[in-house]
Amino acid sequence: MTDVKPVAADNTDNKAQDIKTVLGDPNDFNVVHRLNSPWTLWFDNPVKRTNVANWTANLKKVVTINTVEEFWGVYNTVAIAVDLPNGSNYHFFREGVQPMWEDPANEKGGKWGYQFQRSIGEKVNEHWLHTLLACIGESFESSSEVCGAVFSNRKSCFRIAIWTRNAADKEACLNIGRHLKSVLGVSQDLEYAPHMDSARIPSSLIYKV
Template sequence: MTEVETPTEDIHVLSAPSHLDITVKHRLNRKWTLWFDSQQKRATQSNWHDSLKNLITFETVEDFWGVYNNVIKASSLAAGSNFHLFQAGIQPMWEDPQNEKGGKWVAQVAKAKIPEMDDLWMNTMLCVIGESFDDAEEILGAVVSVRRHGNRLSLWTKSFNDGEKCVRIGTEWKKVLAYGEEDPIGFQAHSDAITHNTSFANKDRYTV
């Protein structure tokens, strides 16, 4: 398990709507799809697939804000619900060919941070669609999960075997979240999730 120190430099995110010229469409480098699912009972592979809904695909900054301002905020989701933001054509599941060799950084949203959860999710999405990470080509998507025992954010990557690159991504994301040393985040490999058939109860490969 690798531990690194959080850097002090800032990371750039897209501007908020008030800073945009709404008469011009600002195209993103790629299309993104927002998905939703909600499980009110223990999920199986079958009923999880049935509950997964493709909400919309967008490809401009303005369309992102149109989507964001017209869907329920993450903090208002029912327990057992998830929003998934992924590159268009990639499904938010371990088994997708684009995901199976990757993993995810997981950030717990402590009770004290619940009032900030919508901003944490928004800033994560902005960094993802704006490709603000140094290793932006590695970022496939992000998820916000609301649970009775604790909410989580996760950032999905294409691969997990390059430890230096994974740690660099996690360190940058932790800076975006404004998490300190008291709020470690961990990286889990999808191959472990597939082996153990569980989303979050897997050993961290890296921590920052």
């Protein structure tokens, strides 16, 4: 996440530029910090969702993020999580992974999830931001197993989830679950559920932390 790559120097000045990061000069920085891998923000508001085809039609790709600077630019521009319409979702996934169970990166995986009461209000924005930072910062011990994160606004609650690649990799799943619990700062149990049909989920693949 902290790789520094200078942008092209001004053609009228062949002298090496002083390195200026966004932290020191947010308006005139000349280097960017590339993420370990690009991430894509998606949005859906499936008000009339009745089947997979309708849901897919409502899923919109917003932007792909390659640098720390792009992340903050997007985060400070899009609607904050608490202001999403009821029933809608943000999906923040690695580039090339679509936020659906059928994607090859997700089909053998599952998700950790946690529900916040709506009374938490704007505090939920902090929890969502911390989840996003954990993703782009690759702070999960088994970060390569993390496919993406989802924020859902529902009438009764807010939900935050982390999707993983392989539900059968118990150690990786537990590592990710423990870290998500720490990132969210909650004491209640988190439960992991594979994406497969709930009627066919082996009990050995349902984890708790």
